[in-house]
Amino acid sequence: MTSLITVAGRLRPRWRDYGRPRELVVRYLLLLFVLGISVGPLVWQFLASLKGTNEDVFGRNASLLPHHPTLRAYRQVFDQVPVATYITNSMIVVVLSIASQLLFSTTAGYMLSKPGWKGRKAVWVLLIASMMFPFESIMVSLFLSVRDLGLVDHLAGVWLPGFVGAINVLLMRGAFLAVPRELEDSAMIDGAGEWQRFRYLYLPSAYGAVSVVAINTFISAWDDFLWPLIVLRSDSHFTLTLGLSRLQSSSFGYDQRMVMAGSVISVVPVLVLFVITQRWFYRGVSAGAVKL
Template sequence: MAKPKISKRRFIHTLVSYFFLTLLAIITIVPFLWTLSTSLKGQNETIFSMPPKLIPENFTFENYLTVWNSLPIPLYLWNSIVLAFFGVLLPLIFCSLAAFPLARMRFKGRNFIFLIIIATMMIPGEVTMIPVYLILNKLNLIGSFAGVIIPGAVSAFGIFLMRQAFLGIPKEIEESAIMDGASVWRIWMSVLMPMVLPMMATLGILSFIGSWNNFLWPYLVLENDKLYPLTIGLYKLKGTFVTNTRLVAAGTMVALIPILAVFVFFQRYFIQGAYSSAVKG
């Protein structure tokens, strides 16, 4: 059986698409490669050369050792892990709980409530930063991990993602569970949640990246150096890394490794969740 011929117009469209996607990938990955290369260069090698030299002449891990010995990296890493753990766990729970009735239950004003939630996405975080800070101050949460974690425990974007995932589940599955005597809580936890794992992975990755890279809010709330996450710890160097770009690059790579590991581990679920959110209404 003869293979169908690809039209010339479609071939050119595919070729142009791949060209721009490749160009975009190169633009995205070059800064990462430059940072990695800079972190592995010795003190006598040129950093800001034109064209950039991405392959160091003499590989060295001295910059990483200097960063490790100059800062309490294990402490900063542990603080970042704690903040990221709750920064992922709480949004998964609360966003799912908020999205469940908006997607699966019928009640008056459901669409209006959802529109109000979505509308809050247009409000910049800087606008609500001062009121939230004052509220946390009244609750005596300033200077604690709770003051960093609680404001990010739920988000309108997370509710939107989980609602889209719940809407894609056939109604017959829920009706069968009701006929078997399952409660609403049981349906949410044991029936629907296992079916939206790709979207949960997507929300988890995005929440992890946002929590791990969060800088401004922890910088405002945390007052004790021993509670600083890695992002603030690398910033609070008091001149150690200011003039040494190699050390800055090494510290950046240390902070980037957990994000890369999480993304690679959950990449399959992330792609499934992104695809399902694009095709479901």
């Protein structure tokens, strides 16, 4: 009996295992502060979208919680705006972006991880240098290129800047560098060709980084607003973020609750995707960033 009590005492968590009580309180207060900054605005938008017409969203008399929750704002959004068309257009851009990013970032990252060919370091330096320029600095020249290709007011013109990203190529390069050289030598001895080694050895070892590329591409393509605003003209071609921005115009009466409801609708797919894939996302970030 005494031995069982001793073992139970050893297994019981103690305050000193987590630090001093004061340090633990400070740690949790900081976590709550960061949580409030990151999640607080989204929660506030959701609660504001549930308010009725008689409740204030802003001002002195506004309250955080709705007194009489209602889905009226969401019904109005779906009635006045072709949300299904906007979602379809956004999904087309997202699917094209993910497909091209996965195809070219994995192949380019694989080639950059292979030693022995001239110009490899120069390409790597150029990719690093391209990340130093913000999108706004090349926006005009990019639009002129899209216009010359006849892709203005087409979803292909929205997808073109998301064709492949330098950060994704470097992320895949880091993931492929983590694959032991001995495994590739064993595969070559067994007669595996270049494509077979890439398909059956390197890609399965970098599934975490592949998931990171897919998730990042989905989020950036889904949330993009500035570039679709420049390229698209027709309402039938609008993406979801661009189409829902029309709720702020005077033609819809600028109902603040509808604007909040539209923001929540646009964020829900991203949240669902991240909740489902967060395990692979964190694993891929830690695996691919080691030798980035």
